[in-house]
Amino acid sequence: MTTFLSAHDVCRIVREIGFERFWRRLVDCLEQDFARWDSFDLTPRMASHSPKGVIELMPIADAETFGFKYVNGHPANPALGLQTVVAFGALADVATGYPLLLADLTLATAFRTAATSVLAARLLARPESRTMAVIGAGAQSEFQASAFKTVLGVDRLRIFDPDPEAVRKFVRNLARHGLEIERCANAPEAVIGADIVTTITADKRKATILSGNMVGAGVHVNAVGGDCPGKTELSRELLLRSKVFVEFAPQTRIEGEIQQLAADHPVTELWEVVAGRKPGRRRATETTVFDSVGFALEDFSVMRLLRELAEEMGAGQEIALVAAPSDPKDLFGLIHARQRDAELA
Amino acid sequence: MTTFLSAHDVCRIVREIGFERFWRRLVDCLEQDFARWDSFDLTPRMASHSPKGVIELMPIADAETFGFKYVNGHPANPALGLQTVVAFGALADVATGYPLLLADLTLATAFRTAATSVLAARLLARPESRTMAVIGAGAQSEFQASAFKTVLGVDRLRIFDPDPEAVRKFVRNLARHGLEIERCANAPEAVIGADIVTTITADKRKATILSGNMVGAGVHVNAVGGDCPGKTELSRELLLRSKVFVEFAPQTRIEGEIQQLAADHPVTELWEVVAGRKPGRRRATETTVFDSVGFALEDFSVMRLLRELAEEMGAGQEIALVAAPSDPKDLFGLIHARQRDAELA
Numbered sequence: 239m240t241t242f243l244s245a246h247d248v249c250r251i252v253r254e255i256g257f258e259r260f261w262r263r264l265v266d267c268l269e270q271d272f273a274r275w276d277s278f279d280l281t282p283r284m285a286s287h288s289p290k291g292v293i294e295l296m297p298i299a300d301a302e303t304f305g306f307k308y309v310n311g312h313p314a315n316p317a318l319g320l321q322t323v324v325a326f327g328a329l330a331d332v333a334t335g336y337p338l339l340l341a342d343l344t345l346a347t348a349f350r351t352a353a354t355s356v357l358a359a360r361l362l363a364r365p366e367s368r369t370m371a372v373i374g375a376g377a378q379s380e381f382q383a384s385a386f387k388t389v390l391g392v393d394r395l396r397i398f399d400p401d402p403e404a405v406r407k408f409v410r411n412l413a414r415h416g417l418e419i420e421r422c423a424n425a426p427e428a429v430i431g432a433d434i435v436t437t438i439t440a441d442k443r444k445a446t447i448l449s450g451n452m453v454g455a456g457v458h459v460n461a462v463g464g465d466c467p468g469k470t471e472l473s474r475e476l477l478l479r480s481k482v483f484v485e486f487a488p489q490t491r492i493e494g495e496i497q498q499l500a501a502d503h504p505v506t507e508l509w510e511v512v513a514g515r516k517p518g519r520r521r522a523t524e525t526t527v528f529d530s531v532g533f534a535l536e537d538f539s540v541m542r543l544l545r546e547l548a549e550e551m552g553a554g555q556e557i558a559l560v561a562a563p564s565d566p567k568d569l570f571g572l573i574h575a576r577q578r579d580a581e582l583a
Numbered sequence: 584m585t586t587f588l589s590a591h592d593v594c595r596i597v598r599e600i601g602f603e604r605f606w607r608r609l610v611d612c613l614e615q616d617f618a619r620w621d622s623f624d625l626t627p628r629m630a631s632h633s634p635k636g637v638i639e640l641m642p643i644a645d646a647e648t649f650g651f652k653y654v655n656g657h658p659a660n661p662a663l664g665l666q667t668v669v670a671f672g673a674l675a676d677v678a679t680g681y682p683l684l685l686a687d688l689t690l691a692t693a694f695r696t697a698a699t700s701v702l703a704a705r706l707l708a709r710p711e712s713r714t715m716a717v718i719g720a721g722a723q724s725e726f727q728a729s730a731f732k733t734v735l736g737v738d739r740l741r742i743f744d745p746d747p748e749a750v751r752k753f754v755r756n757l758a759r760h761g762l763e764i765e766r767c768a769n770a771p772e773a774v775i776g777a778d779i780v781t782t783i784t785a786d787k788r789k790a791t792i793l794s795g796n797m798v799g800a801g802v803h804v805n806a807v808g809g810d811c812p813g814k815t816e817l818s819r820e821l822l823l824r825s826k827v828f829v830e831f832a833p834q835t836r837i838e839g840e841i842q843q844l845a846a847d848h849p850v851t852e853l854w855e856v857v858a859g860r861k862p863g864r865r866r867a868t869e870t871t872v873f874d875s876v877g878f879a880l881e882d883f884s885v886m887r888l889l890r891e892l893a894e895e896m897g898a899g900q901e902i903a904l905v906a907a908p909s910d911p912k913d914l915f916g917l918i919h920a921r922q923r924d925a926e927l928a
Contacts, residue, residue: 245906249918257919284629286644288677293649295640299631304638308651308673310680316911320679324905328653332633334665335655340685344906348914380915404912411915560669561590561689566661567749569693570725570756573594574602 239556240328243341243544247554251547252345257415261388263547264353265360267539272357275509277301278535280486290314292466298534304330307343307537311466313440321377322440323347329541337559339545343537350540351532352381354508355460356389358483358528359434361511361518363458367433368394373425373447373471374438374463375399375408382436382462383412395419398428426452436460437471444468444498450475455523464495465531472527474498480525483508483518485533494529505529584901585673588686588889592899596892597690602760606733608892609698610705612884617702620854622646623880625831635659637811643879649675652688652882656811658785666722667785668692674886682904684890688882695885696877697726699853700805701734703828703873704779706856706863708803712778713739718770718792718816719783719808720744720753727781727807728757741765743773771797781805782816789813789843795820800868809840810876817872819843825870828853828863830878839874850874 243251252260271278283296291312298305307327315322325343330336359367370392372379379397386392395417399405409419422428429435429452437447440463450473453459459480464470472495482505484490491501508528510516519526548554563572588596597605616623628641636657643650652672660667670688675681704712715737717724724742731737740762744750754764767773774780774797782792785808795818798804804825809815817840827850829835836846853873855861864871893899908917 242902244903245917246903248906252918279631281629281631284626284640284642286624286626286642286649286677288644288646290678291680293644293675293677293680295629295642295651297629297631297640299633299638301633304631306640306653308675308682310675312678312680315679318679319909319911320681321906321908321911321914324681326682326904330638330653330655332631332638333635333657334660334663335636335638335657336665336669337653337671342903342905345914345917377912377914384915407910407913407916411913411919414919557587558589558591558687559671560687561593561666563666564664565752566664566666567722568752568756569666569690569722570729571752572590572690573597574756574759 240337240559241339241545241548241554242557243339243548243554245342245344248342248345248544251544251551251553254551255547257384258388261353261385264349264540264543265357265389267543268350268353268357268536269512271535271539272509272512275513283534296534296537298538299332302332303542304332305538305541307534309347327537327541329545339541340559341541341544346540346544347537348378348381350536351378351462351530352385354536355382355436355462355528355530356385358508359386359390359458359460362483362526362528363434364456364519364522367458368392369396369432370434370436371396371428371432372436372438373398373428374440375401375404376438376440378438378462379408380411382438383417384415387415387417392434393417396422396428396432398422398425429453432457434458434460437463439463439471444470446473447471448476449473450479453525455525457525459527460530461495461527462530466493467497470495470498477527480527482527482529483511484529485531489533490529490531493531495527496529585682585904586684586890586893586899587902588684588893588899590687590689593687593690593889596889596896596898599896600892602729603733606698606730609694609885609888610702610734612888613695613698613702613881614857616880616884617854617857620858628879641879641882643883644677647677648887649677650883650886652879654692672882672886674890684886685904686886686889691885691889692882693723693726695881696723696807696875697730699881700727700781700807700873700875701730703853704731704803704805705735707828707871707873708779709801709864709867712803713737714741714777715779715781716741716773716777717781717783718743718773719785720746720749721783721785723783723807724753725756727783728762729760732760732762737779739763741767741773741777743767743770774798777802779803779805782808784808784816789815791818792816793821794818795824798870800870802870804870804872805875806840806872807875811838812842815840815843822872825872827872827874828856829874830876834878835874835876838876840872841874
């Protein structure tokens, strides 16, 4: 039997354990997995493109566990009342090939994206950082705010989004999270005095949300929105004068902000910093950029945490995702032997 | 919501509609899909290898529907009481990226493999064929027998397997299927007088289940067992004197019987025959080989049939495989707004 965690179950798990503990455990899982980067078999994602969007399968495995995520990207979905991105995924036992966990990853993708940003910022932002500008109040924005507050104590936010309704939703959702939130009239105003700048805009084009002039010395830029070819948020100048950190360079050079730079522009992979092989921030005056695009390892980490939590809490349900005849050579017998129904239930 | 068909549901669907109608509808679906081969986006499968086995993701899409299958291959599993192969998969809407169907494909893989063999044999075996040798009485054997009987009227079987228990299971499972079954002492005895020879052995090595001498003129060989590098069942000589048909040449040259032949050995793809672009059997005396390895298109066909049948019968259950907030930009609100639980249920 396979444990199934519906979207409902994932919500319940987070509510039950509480944001505080959930974020800490997730960042811990990510830190552990990034630190053992070499133990993963990293396969490029498979993408199926259509005029309306893209559907991807992202596989990853270590010696014990195989994982994959199904995820789409359909920019016109919100006009239909649907989300731009939904996701689900599975973990399986490498030794037998049997699936262990099937779970909604729509929420989990939002969680792991924010937690990875926090993992990076813990290594790259100035330790005393308390003020974060948030440019974009879409679906990911509150996840970023909640994670940064909980794990890093970033409790002053400066939010800007051209859509006032999105800003109202942001403020409403974070009302009881102990945050001081300043609404700003535009992006340049939002970044004033910010220690960390998080960009999470949705426009699928080469935008310049942050120009070189807007970001002062010592700032850490958490660039989350630019995550596919043709979609960027930072100016080339800003990238050139910053130290850039990425998840997996071959993927980020195609999908991230650094698609604007030469193919050999020096970048540091986050795991190298987590594992202590390379330095993170070196000086208080340095400008750092985490060019986040999302990587299969992060889905693996959040799936293994969900599996742990489901076990601890007894959450989810056991489902017959794959047939299980008592005699493995007698699959056919399952069908017309009514009395064997019990074996499948 | 996504329709989930457990292993249990798949069994129930087949029992309810009956083997007769199920096999005919599945062969029809396969025929329709092979005939519109050009309308599919064919992506190579992704394989993750480990010392114990392999885990694969097999994606495929047409303009309306994306599908993928998760499938493993672990030869040592039966010693643990587990199946060598289990599978599950999903269909999704290309226009929105939302998942439509999630289903056990362990049984469905067995069904589509046998139905594809029947589709090929209908075009390649002599029309009057009534006797089939079946070499190997493993999990796939009864599916082949049942499908050939139902769709092609092949009602005389000559079965051989070195394991007498496997043969007993074969005979027992097919007891009420209107078949005349002859148990044979070895493979050469089984093929005597057979119009069609089906090889479905499990040994993962270059075996010679059928040598050139064993197969007479006019026979159609349905070679199902040889399906990965290093695993073949037919002699090179037999292949060289036969007309060989495959699913998708680039894949079969790596995985199929023809891995024994030169990379440019002429083969015909099944869809070309189905679509009327190339001839199937040309003479009663010709020896034909269908070098079956299993292809993503077949999983697509069986998934779309299961979806149709589930709808007709009201089978399966609706599950929250992905989160569905009423405001697509307000994913965060799902978590701590208890009153919104209903939206997910």
